[in-house]
Amino acid sequence: MNLEPINQKKLYGFNDEFNHLIYLYSNNKFPNKILLSGEKGSGKCTLAYHLINFILSADEDNKYDEKNFKISENNKSFILVNNKSCPNFYLIDVDIEKKNIEIEKIRELSNKINKSSFNNKPKFILIDNIEFLNKNSVNALLKILEEPNDNTNFILIHNNKKILDTLKSRCLNFKISLTHQKSIDITNKIIDDNILNFLNDDFISYYYTPGYYLNLINFANEFKIDLKKLNLKDLLKLIIKENHYKKNSTISYFLNNLIELFFRKNNHLLTDKIFNYYSYFIKKIDNTKKFNLDEESLFMEFNDKILNG
Numbered sequence: 349m350n351l352e353p354i355n356q357k358k359l360y361g362f363n364d365e366f367n368h369l370i371y372l373y374s375n376n377k378f379p380n381k382i383l384l385s386g387e388k389g390s391g392k393c394t395l396a397y398h399l400i401n402f403i404l405s406a407d408e409d410n411k412y413d414e415k416n417f418k419i420s421e422n423n424k425s426f427i428l429v430n431n432k433s434c435p436n437f438y439l440i441d442v443d444i445e446k447k448n449i450e451i452e453k454i455r456e457l458s459n460k461i462n463k464s465s466f467n468n469k470p471k472f473i474l475i476d477n478i479e480f481l482n483k484n485s486v487n488a489l490l491k492i493l494e495e496p497n498d499n500t501n502f503i504l505i506h507n508n509k510k511i512l513d514t515l516k517s518r519c520l521n522f523k524i525s526l527t528h529q530k531s532i533d534i535t536n537k538i539i540d541d542n543i544l545n546f547l548n549d550d551f552i553s554y555y556y557t558p559g560y561y562l563n564l565i566n567f568a569n570e571f572k573i574d575l576k577k578l579n580l581k582d583l584l585k586l587i588i589k590e591n592h593y594k595k596n597s598t599i600s601y602f603l604n605n606l607i608e609l610f611f612r613k614n615n616h617l618l619t620d621k622i623f624n625y626y627s628y629f630i631k632k633i634d635n636t637k638k639f640n641l642d643e644e645s646l647f648m649e650f651n652d653k654i655l656n657g
Contacts, residue, residue, distance in 0.1 A: 349539070349562065349565070349566055349569075351559065351562050351563065351566065353391075353393035353394040353396075353397050353476075354397055354429065354430060354439075355430065356394045356397065356398075357418060357419040357420075357421065357426070358416075358417065358418050358419075359391075359394060359395065359398045359417040359418070360391070360417075360533075360534045360537045360538060360558075361391060361526065361530055361533070361534040361558075362391060362394075362395045362417075362524075363417060365395060365522070365524065366395060366398060366399065366402075366414075366417060369399050369522075370399065370402055370403075370414065373399075373403060378501070379519075379520040380496055380500065380501045380502065381493055381496070381501075381502045381504075381518055381519040381520065382501075382502065382503045382504065382519060382520055382522060383478075383504045383506055383516060383519035383520065383521045383522065384396060384503065384504070384505050384506065384522050384524055385506040385508060385521055385522070385523050385524065386506075386507070386508060386523060386524030386525055386526075387507065387508055387525075387526075387555075387556075387557050388507040388508075388557065388559060388560075388601065389556075389557035389558060389559020389560045389562075389563070390524050390525070390526050390531075390557040390558070390559065391524070391526075391534070391557075391558060391559070392505050392506075392524050393474075393476055393505050395524070396474055396503045396505065397429070397474075398412070398417065398419065399503075400425075400429075400437060400472045400474070400503070401419050401423065401425055401426055401429070402414060403469075403470060403472075404425040404434070404436055404437070404469055404470075404472070405419075405423050405424065405425040405426070408423065408424045408425060409422075409424070410422040410423045410424065411423070425437075435467070436467070436469045436470065436471050436472060437471070437472050437474070438457060438460050438461070438471070438472070438473050438474070439474050439475075439476070440453050440454070440457060440473070440474070440475045440476070441475070441476040441477055442476075442477050442480040444597060446480075447480070448480050448481070448482040448485070449475075449477070449478075449480045449481045449482070449485050450482070450485060451482070451484045451485045451488050453485070454485050454488040454489050454492070455488065457473065457489075457492065458488075458492055461473065461492070461496075461497055461500055462497070468499075470499045470500070470501055471497070471499060471500045471501065472500075472501050472502075472503065473500065473501065473502045473503070474503050474505070475489075475502070475503070475504045475505065476505045477505060477507060478504045478505060478506050478511060478515070479506065479507055479509035479510065479511050481511070481515075483512075486511075486512050486514070486515055489515070490514060490515065490518065493515075493518045493519075494518070502519070504519060510639065526557060526558075528553075528554040528555075531556060531557055531558050531561070532552075532561075534558040535558040535561045535562060538558065538562060539562070539565070543561055543565075545576075546565045546568070546575060546576070547561070547564065547565070547575045547576070548575060548576050548577070548578075548579070550579050550580045550613070551564060551575060551580060551583075551606075551609070553605075553609050553612070555605075555608075555609075556605060556609075560602055560605060563598050563599075563602055564602060567592075567596075567598075567599055567602075571592070573586070580606065580609065580610055580613065580614075581610065581614075581655060583606065584603070584606055584607065584610060584650075584651075584655060585651065585655050585656075587599065587603055587606075588603075588647050588648070588650075588651045588655070589651075593643065593644075593647060594644075600643050603643075603647065604633050604636065604643070607629065607633060607650055608630060608633060610654075611626050611629070611630065625653055625654060629646075629650060629654070632646055633646065
């Protein structure tokens with residue numbers, strides 16, 4: 349199952365948000381610096397790609413299907429963006445092997461947007477995972493945002509982690525949130541099945557997003573793990589023992605979520621000694637997420653003191 353937002357031809361669950369944004373664009377009220385904020389995996393980046401495609405493909409033969417919130421396979425702008433050859437679109441994201449979006453990427457962006465396009469269409473700069481911008485990268489980006497070129501639009505994706513107020517203040521913030529039921533419904537539509545056919549109830553949480561569930565299913569398929577039979581504690585022990593979190597940044601992200609879920613679902617069963625660790629680990633997880641700290645020591649300590657304690 350390919351979960352990359354760039355490949356998602358159908359938009360689920362964001363009809364109202366999409367319609368509001370295209371209303372702003374159609375009435376010349378579209379802000380040229382947008383911040384989409386919300387939990388990771390909620391669909392913010394997919395929403396951004398669909399909005400961009402709607403605008404860029406407006407004059408094409410297979411333009412965006414706004415009635416069904418769908419991109420055609422023959423949509424020219426979709427093909428160009430996927431092939432990284434669209435002159436009106438530029439993506440910045442953190443590399444898998446890196447901990448930050450380095451300043452070189454922002455310098456490349458500056459050179460890119462100063463070049464003329466071969467058409468009169470607007471340009472879109474999509475910056476995903478902006479919490480991974482380091483201080484130098486943020487400062488370089490702020491200079492670009494303060495004096496953007498004509499017809500250039502910035503969409504920044506923020507996963508509810510710590511970012512500089514100076515960056516947030518430059519953009520119009522749109523907060524994206526999903527109810528528990530909406531997360532489940534979106535997940536079911538994407539997999540065209542019932543999530544409970546893949547996961548037992550131990551893994552279901554009111555706090556989690558479609559991206560979390562889909563990545564968990566993908567992980568189980570990749571490593572041939574039956575999450576209908578495995579419980580939460582055993583899965584945590586398996587991921588840490590086999591060092592799966594070192595092999596994939598997505599796995600390390602939802603491992604943090606699984607640890608939080610373990611405490612919430614099992615705190616009434618924990619001994620007094622272990623229960624005292626609850627606030628300690630929740631705070632440590634929060635700091636690890638916010639400040640992009642080393643995760644290995646957190647996971648090993650949790651394994652020793654809680655899972656095997």
